[in-house]
Amino acid sequence: xxxxxxxxxxxxxxxxxxxxxxxxxxxxxxxxxxxxxxxxxxxxxxxxxxxxxxxxxxxxxxxxxxxxxxxxxxxxxxxxxxxxxxxxxxxxxxxxxxxxxxxxxxxxxxxxxxxxxxxxxxxxxxxxxxxxxxxxxxxxxxxxxxxxxxxxxxxxxxxxxxxxxxxxxxxxxxxxxxxxxxxxxxxxxxxxxxxxxxxxxxxxxxxxxxxxxxxxxxxxxxxxxxxxxxxxxxxxxxxxxxxxxxxxxxxxxxxxxxxxxxxxxxxxxxxxxxxxxxxxxxxxxxxxxxxxxxxxxxxxxxxxxxxxxxxxxxxxxxxxxxxxxxxxxxxxxxxxxxxxxxx
Amino acid sequence: xxxxxxxxxxxxxxxxxxxxxxxxxxxxxxxxxxxxxxxxxxxxxxxxxxxxxxxxxxxxxxxxxxxxxxxxxxxxxxxxxxxxxxxxxxxxxxxxxxxxxxxxxxxxxxxxxxxxxxxxxxxxxxxxxxxxxxxxxxxxxxxxxxxxxxxxxxxxxxxxxxxxxxxxxxxxxxxxxxxxxxxxxxxxxxxxxxxxxxxxxxxxxxxxxxxxxxxxxxxxxxxxxxxxxxxxxxxxxxxxxxxxxxxxxxxxxxxxxxxxxxxxxxxxxxxxxxxxxxxxxxxxxxxxxxxxxxxxxxxxxxxxxxxxxxxxxxxxxxxxxxxxxxxxxxxxxxxxxxxxxxxxxxxxxxxxxxxxxxxxxxxxx
Numbered sequence: 001x002x003x004x005x006x007x008x009x010x011x012x013x014x015x016x017x018x019x020x021x022x023x024x025x026x027x028x029x030x031x032x033x034x035x036x037x038x039x040x041x042x043x044x045x046x047x048x049x050x051x052x053x054x055x056x057x058x059x060x061x062x063x064x065x066x067x068x069x070x071x072x073x074x075x076x077x078x079x080x081x082x083x084x085x086x087x088x089x090x091x092x093x094x095x096x097x098x099x100x101x102x103x104x105x106x107x108x109x110x111x112x113x114x115x116x117x118x119x120x121x122x123x124x125x126x127x128x129x130x131x132x133x134x135x136x137x138x139x140x141x142x143x144x145x146x147x148x149x150x151x152x153x154x155x156x157x158x159x160x161x162x163x164x165x166x167x168x169x170x171x172x173x174x175x176x177x178x179x180x181x182x183x184x185x186x187x188x189x190x191x192x193x194x195x196x197x198x199x200x201x202x203x204x205x206x207x208x209x210x211x212x213x214x215x216x217x218x219x220x221x222x223x224x225x226x227x228x229x230x231x232x233x234x235x236x237x238x239x240x241x242x243x244x245x246x247x248x249x250x251x252x253x254x255x256x257x258x259x260x261x262x263x264x265x266x267x268x269x270x271x272x273x274x275x276x277x278x279x280x281x282x283x284x285x286x287x288x289x290x291x292x293x294x295x296x297x298x299x300x301x302x303x304x305x306x307x308x309x310x311x312x313x314x315x316x317x318x319x320x321x322x323x324x325x326x327x328x329x330x331x332x333x334x335x336x337x338x339x340x341x342x343x
Numbered sequence: 344x345x346x347x348x349x350x351x352x353x354x355x356x357x358x359x360x361x362x363x364x365x366x367x368x369x370x371x372x373x374x375x376x377x378x379x380x381x382x383x384x385x386x387x388x389x390x391x392x393x394x395x396x397x398x399x400x401x402x403x404x405x406x407x408x409x410x411x412x413x414x415x416x417x418x419x420x421x422x423x424x425x426x427x428x429x430x431x432x433x434x435x436x437x438x439x440x441x442x443x444x445x446x447x448x449x450x451x452x453x454x455x456x457x458x459x460x461x462x463x464x465x466x467x468x469x470x471x472x473x474x475x476x477x478x479x480x481x482x483x484x485x486x487x488x489x490x491x492x493x494x495x496x497x498x499x500x501x502x503x504x505x506x507x508x509x510x511x512x513x514x515x516x517x518x519x520x521x522x523x524x525x526x527x528x529x530x531x532x533x534x535x536x537x538x539x540x541x542x543x544x545x546x547x548x549x550x551x552x553x554x555x556x557x558x559x560x561x562x563x564x565x566x567x568x569x570x571x572x573x574x575x576x577x578x579x580x581x582x583x584x585x586x587x588x589x590x591x592x593x594x595x596x597x598x599x600x601x602x603x604x605x606x607x608x609x610x611x612x613x614x615x616x617x618x619x620x621x622x623x624x625x626x627x628x629x630x631x632x633x634x635x636x637x638x639x640x641x642x643x644x645x646x647x648x649x650x651x652x653x654x655x656x657x658x659x660x661x662x663x664x665x666x667x668x669x670x671x672x673x674x675x676x677x678x679x680x681x682x683x684x685x686x687x688x689x690x691x692x693x694x695x696x697x698x699x700x701x702x703x704x705x706x707x708x
Binding site for chain 2: 075080083088093129130171173
C-alpha cells in the first residue's frame with residue numbers, strides 16, 4: 001500500500017524537521033508542501049484536560065501539526081454514543097478533508113474499521129487498540145505494563161513497610177495493564193511485599209479519571225493501612241493522591257507525564273517517580289509518517305525499546321536504584337523478563 | 344368547550360418551548376463567538392439529509408422506549424430514575440443468555456427479549472416492593488439500584504466470569520450472539536432502519552391500549568388524577584404502585600435491545616449509557632402520550648445528531664445540551680401556563696352554564 005501511495009502521488013513532501021523528541025522513521029523526502037493538510041483527533045469520553053493520555057496524544061499531534069504547519073482539530077465523545085455515532089464522527093471528519101485522523105481509545109475500534117474502508121485515501125490511527133486491521137490504519141499500542149513494572153520495582157525497593165498501593169481510575173483492561181505490570185515489578189524485587197489495589201469507579205462511570213477528592217480519600221485510607229508508596233494510575237484523580245502523600249509524609253508515583261514537573265512545590269517532594277507513557281511519541285510518529293511516504297498500516301507498539309514508556313527521575317529520589325531499574329529495563333527488552341498484561 | 348380552541352392551546356405550549364429554545368440557541372452561539380445563523384443553517388442542512396434522518400430515527404428508538412418506561416411511572420408520580428440500571432442489567436443478562444444458546448431464529452429473539460423484559464421487570468419490582476412495603480422513596484431506591492446494577496455488571500463482565508477479551512483489544516464484551524438472534528434492519532434507500540422500530544411501535548400501541556382500554560389502565564389514570572377519589576372508589580394504591588413500577592421496569596429492559604439485537608450483538612464496556620435519563624426528559628416533552636413521546640424522542644435525537652456538525656465547526660457540543668435543557672424547562676413552564684389558562688376558561692364556562700340553566704323547582708338546600 002505504501003508503494004502504491006508512493007507511485008500514485010505526485011505532491012512533493014515537506015522535509016522532516018529534525019525534532020529531537022520523536023523517534024519517527026525519517027525517510028529522506030524532497031522539500032515542498034506537506035501531504036497532510038488537516039489533522040483531526042477524536043478523544044475518548046474523558047476528553048482533553050485529563051492530564052493523561054488524551055492530553056499526551058494531543059501534544060504529539062500538536063507537535064506534528066506545528067512542524068508541518070497544518071491545522072489540528074479536536075472532537076469529543078459522549079457517554080451515550082453508539083458505534084454509529086462514533087462512526088459518523090469519523091466519517092464527517094474524513095469527508096471534511098481531514099487526511100490524518102486519530103481516534104483515542106478502544107471505543108473507536110469498530111467504527112474506525114468501517115469508516116477506514118469507506119475512505120481509503122485517509123490515514124487513520126487508533127490509540128490503545130490492536131484489533132483494527134486495514135492498510136490505511138495504524139494501531140498504536142503502548143507497553144504500559146513494562147513501564148509500570150519499572151516503577152513497581154522502584155516501589156518494591158524503596159518501601160519501608162513492605163506494603164505498597166495501586167489506585168486505578170476505572171476498572172477497565174487498559175488500567176489493569178498498569179496494575180499487572182506494577183504488581184509484577186513489586187514482587188520481582190520484593191517477593192513478600194503486599195500490593196493493595198483499588199479502583200475509583202466502575203464502567204460506565206468514568207468519573208474515576210477526574211475525581212481528585214475521591215483519589216485523595218482512597219489514598220488516605222491506604223496510607224492509614226500501612227502503605228507507604230502508592231502508584232496513582234488515575235489520570236486527573238492522581239492530584240488527590242499526591243496531596244494525600246504530601247499530607248501524610250509518604251510517597252506517591254505519578255503516571256503518563258512527569259508529574260514532578262506538574263505538581264506544586266509543596267507536593268512534588270513526595271513524588272517518588274512517574275511512569276511515563278509517551279502518547280505524544282505515538283501520535284507524532286503517526287502524523288509525520290502520514291506526511292511522508294513511510295506510512296504503513298498495522299500495529300505499532302511503543303515500549304521500553306523505542307522510548308514509548310519509561311520512568312521519570314526528576315527529584316532525584318531514585319537515583320540510587322537507577323542502575324538496577326535500567327538493568328531490569330534491558331532485561332525486559334531482551335525478553336528475559338516477561339511482564340504480564342492482566343492481573 | 345370549543346374543541347378546536349382546546350387543541351390549539353395544547354399546541355401552543357410546545358411551540359412556545361421551541362421558540363424559546365431557538366432564542367437561547369442563537370444567544371449562546373453568539374456568546375460563544377460563532378455566527379448563529381450560519382451554524383444553525385449548517386446543522387439544519389446536515390440534519391435534514393436522508394442518511395442523517397435515518398440515523399436520527401435509529402437513535403430515537405431507544406429514547407422512545409425509555410420515554411414510555413418513564414411515562415408509565417409518571418402516571419402515578421413515580422419517578423423511575425432506575426431505567427438506566429434496569430436497561431443495562433437487562434441488556435447484559437439478555438446478551439449472556441443470547442450468546443449461550445443456538446436455537447432457531449424466532450425462538451432465539453423471543454428468548455432474548457423475554458430475558459430482557461423479566462430482568463428489567465424484576466429490578467424495578469425491587470424498588471416497587473420497597474416503596475409499598477416500607478415507604479422507601481422510589482427516587483432514592485432506584486438511584487441506589489442503579490449503582491448496584493453497575494457493580495453487578497462490573498463484577499460479572501470480566502474474562503474470569505461471563506465475558507471475554509479479544510486479543511489486542513482493551514474492550515471486554517460478552518460473547519457475540521449467533522446470527523439466529525440478530526434482528527435485521529429495515530432497508531431504505533438512505534440506510535437501514537433498526538429492526539426494533541417495529542418493537543417500539545408495538546410497545547407504544549400496547550401502552551396506549553392498556554392505559555385507555557383496560558380496567559387496570561383506567562385505575563392507573565384515575566389514581567394519577569386524584570388519589571383520594573380513586574381510593575374511595577376502591578382502587579388499591581399499593582397494588583397499582585407495584586404493578587406500575589414493574590411495568591415501567593419491563594419496558595425499561597427493552598431499551599438496550601435496539602443496540603444489542605440490531606447493532607453490536609454483544610454487551611461490552613462501550614455499551615451506550617445514560618439512556619435512562621434521556622427517557623425521563625423525553626417523557627416530560629411528550630406529556631406521557633405515546634405519540635408525544637415519539638415526537639419528543641425524535642426531536643431529542645435530532646438535536647444530538649446535528650450536534651456532530653457543531654463540533655466540526657468549532658462550537659462546543661455542550662451547546663446542544665443547553666438547548667435540550669432549555670426545551671425541557673420551557674415545556675414544563677409553558678404547559679403549566681396553558682393549563683392555568685384552560686382551567687380559568689373552564690371555570691368561566693361552567694359558571695356561565697350554571698347561570699343560564701333552568702332552575703329546578705323544589706330543590707332547596
